[in-house]
Amino acid sequence: MIRESLTGSRIRERRVIAGLKQADLARQIGISASYLNLIEHNRRRIGGKLLLNIAHVLGVEPSALTEGAEAALIASLREAANDVGMGVAEVERVEEFAGRFPGWAEVLAGAHRRVLSLERTVETLSDRLTHDPQLATSMHEVLSTAAAIRSAASILADGTNISPDWQARFHANIDQDSRRLADSAKALVTYLDANPEETAHASPQEEVDAFLDAHGHGFDGLEAGTQSVDEVLAQAPQLASVAAQHLARQVLGQIEADARAVNREKLAEALEDTGMDPVALAQRFGVSVARILRRLAAQPGTQRGLVVSDRAGSLVFRRPVEGFSIPRFGACCPLWPLFQVLMHPGQVLRERVQQQGRRVATFDCFAVAEPVGPAQYNAPQLVHATMLILPVNAPDQGQTAGRPVGSTCRVCPRELCAGRREPSILSVGF
Amino acid sequence: MDKHVLLVEDEVNIIEAMSFLLKREGWRVDTHSDGATAVSAIRDARPDLVVLDYMLPGKSGIAILTELRALPDFATLPVLMLTARGQSRDREEAERAGVNRFMTKPFSNTEVLNAVRDLVRG
Numbered sequence: 041m042i043r044e045s046l047t048g049s050r051i052r053e054r055r056v057i058a059g060l061k062q063a064d065l066a067r068q069i070g071i072s073a074s075y076l077n078l079i080e081h082n083r084r085r086i087g088g089k090l091l092l093n094i095a096h097v098l099g100v101e102p103s104a105l106t107e108g109a110e111a112a113l114i115a116s117l118r119e120a121a122n123d124v125g126m127g128v129a130e131v132e133r134v135e136e137f138a139g140r141f142p143g144w145a146e147v148l149a150g151a152h153r154r155v156l157s158l159e160r161t162v163e164t165l166s167d168r169l170t171h172d173p174q175l176a177t178s179m180h181e182v183l184s185t186a187a188a189i190r191s192a193a194s195i196l197a198d199g200t201n202i203s204p205d206w207q208a209r210f211h212a213n214i215d216q217d218s219r220r221l222a223d224s225a226k227a228l229v230t231y232l233d234a235n236p237e238e239t240a241h242a243s244p245q246e247e248v249d250a251f252l253d254a255h256g257h258g259f260d261g262l263e264a265g266t267q268s269v270d271e272v273l274a275q276a277p278q279l280a281s282v283a284a285q286h287l288a289r290q291v292l293g294q295i296e297a298d299a300r301a302v303n304r305e306k307l308a309e310a311l312e313d314t315g316m317d318p319v320a321l322a323q324r325f326g327v328s329v330a331r332i333l334r335r336l337a338a339q340p341g342t343q344r345g346l347v348v349s350d351r352a353g354s355l356v357f358r359r360p361v362e363g364f365s366i367p368r369f370g371a372c373c374p375l376w377p378l379f380q381v382l383m384h385p386g387q388v389l390r391e392r393v394q395q396q397g398r399r400v401a402t403f404d405c406f407a408v409a410e411p412v413g414p415a416q417y418n419a420p421q422l423v424h425a426t427m428l429i430l431p432v433n434a435p436d437q438g439q440t441a442g443r444p445v446g447s448t449c450r451v452c453p454r455e456l457c458a459g460r461r462e463p464s465i466l467s468v469g470f
Numbered sequence: 471m472d473k474h475v476l477l478v479e480d481e482v483n484i485i486e487a488m489s490f491l492l493k494r495e496g497w498r499v500d501t502h503s504d505g506a507t508a509v510s511a512i513r514d515a516r517p518d519l520v521v522l523d524y525m526l527p528g529k530s531g532i533a534i535l536t537e538l539r540a541l542p543d544f545a546t547l548p549v550l551m552l553t554a555r556g557q558s559r560d561r562e563e564a565e566r567a568g569v570n571r572f573m574t575k576p577f578s579n580t581e582v583l584n585a586v587r588d589l590v591r592g
Contacts, residue, residue: 176555180525183554184481187576191487194579206490213483462559 047091050105052080054098057343059316059404059430069093099433103135114138116149119399123152156399178228185221189214244283246368249358251279251288257359258340262296263304269293291357295338301327302335311336316430318406319388329388329408333428345403345429349378351422363401364429365447373446374459377407378427385409385423392432394442396454402432402442472498473590476517478508478534479552480526488521491579492586505529509537512544519590521582524553524560532567539568548589552577 055065066076069090078084086094087106095102104111114134121131138145192210195202202210261267269292279285302325314320318336322329337346337359345361353374358366366372372379377389389407394400407427432442446452449461475492479485480503489499502511506528512520520538524531531551538544550571551564564572571585 176525180554183575184484187552187554188481188483188487190576191484191491191579191582195487195490198579200494210487210490213486217483 047086047106048078048080048082048084051086051094051098054100054105054433055080056311057431057433058098060098061315062312064315065094065097068097101135104433113145113149116152117145120148120152123399174231178224178231181224182221182228185217185224189217189221192217244281244287245356247279247281247284248287248291251276251284252291252359254278257338259292259295262292263299265300269296294334298331298334298338301325301331304335304339307335308339316404318408318428328410329406330410330424330426333406333408333426336428343431347372347376347378347427347429349382349425349427351382351424353379353382356424361403361429361431363399363431364395364403365397365451367448367450371461372448373452375443375445375457376427377405378425381407381409381427382423382425385411385421392442393445396444396446397451404430404432406430472496473519474498474500474515474517475519475521475586476512476515477501477521478505478511478526478531479503479521479523480505481523487579488582491583495583495586497586503527505531505534508534509541512538512547513541516543517547519548519550519586521550521552521586524551524555524564532563535564535567535569550582550585550589 055062062076062080063073066073069076070093071090075084079086091102091105095105098105101111101114103114117134117138118131121134192213196207196210196214259267259272262269262272269289272292273279273285273288276288279288307321307325310321310324314324316336318329318332321336322332325332334346336342337344343361344359345364345366346357346359347355347366348357349372350356353371355366355372360366375393377391377393381387381389387408390404391407392402392404394402405427407425409423409425412422412424444454446454446457449457449459450464452460452464454460455464473496475497477485477488477492477499479488479501485501485503489501492499500515500517502508503526504511505526508522508526508529512534522531522534526534531553535549535551538547538549545568548570549568550573551569552573552575553560553564554575561572570589573581573585
């Protein structure tokens, strides 16, 4: 009963995610906006054909609107079926399967989630082995010391006459290197065994990302103007390095300035009028499109991702969203709209993309590149590109599935891509 | 005249052991430890063979090799690269840059000496 009574809330949530105005959805299903408003506030019961029509327009299973948990189970089962290339006819019986064998369905869905989680771990470890500078340096130290010991020991053991001076020298070297090897190995084990929270941060940017994640990317005190950036930083002992504190100060300063320029509640109201139209919202608030994209990503209770890149292609900000894989290390896919707009500052790009990988997921992206820093004569123009990432649950029939893009070459299955920089571990392994 | 090898490596005890081995085999050995100045050291020394570490302070072995191969006089100079990184893509990267032989640490003395002999025999 409780689940059913929240059907209206789920419709509203799905509509907002789909970027539809209330009036647009109402028109498409043939009811008035005021009646839809009552439904969305759970003040009118809904079922039958009207529910089916709404589900169709929103591109979701009707059960996703009436039954939260069951919908998640069915979605997991569908993903599992699609991953192994199960036939359409079988996939269509997923609800029947879940209904007849709920226990087995939970087991299967749980195993699928576990596989996805392990795959993410493999990707992370692979990234870490490749790009973690501390790990690479430690391994180099251990193996180089081992090489020196092996070489000196072989010289002593090969039976050739060696002068006493050289013998003493190689003995001393082996003694010195064996102690160094013991220390290096111990340090390496300590590093690998340490708390994952501590070792996960290979760079100051990672420290800042973890700090923002821990706060859900939301800072109510900054939004309300009741807290300063310094006060937020004073309560962030996890920002250990000076570089991370510097980066966090920049990010928090941006959040504070954005909040002053575009009030959160007013943005929610405006969104009701305009729908997901960043250009219209930017005009309405008299701010840049990039600022609107940042504010849209910061709206509480929404599933929206945001990435910001500088002109060299380095990500200077990342707010992840479920399903859109953003590499922790190394370069991103150059096909992202984020990088297309770097060539055309000021142009706003709206594009549907389909990120390829173990899971294929569709997203609507808005991207814009805008200058940063004050204008100067004859100085290189610095630019930041900003991209808002909105999940698309199920594209409507007749709509494009989205331009294929990847995450990073290491985990991208698009073998023939002209932008490939290195082989994928999905095809060639490690 | 003795064959001449330039050993570009920053691990002091590896330098010492390899220098000893190569000299005992009749090579004339010079050493250099700084990646940033390695290319000019190779140009000045004009050795018959370079043994090059992958990870050096100042500039990576790959960058040094790439610069070297762009110089007409050194396009075919035999280069043996030593590395603590054994992943296949590192080897591919080194091969693309023009390495003649790629050896993973910790190597054996016999492997190094055999490789050096092979490379100079050409």
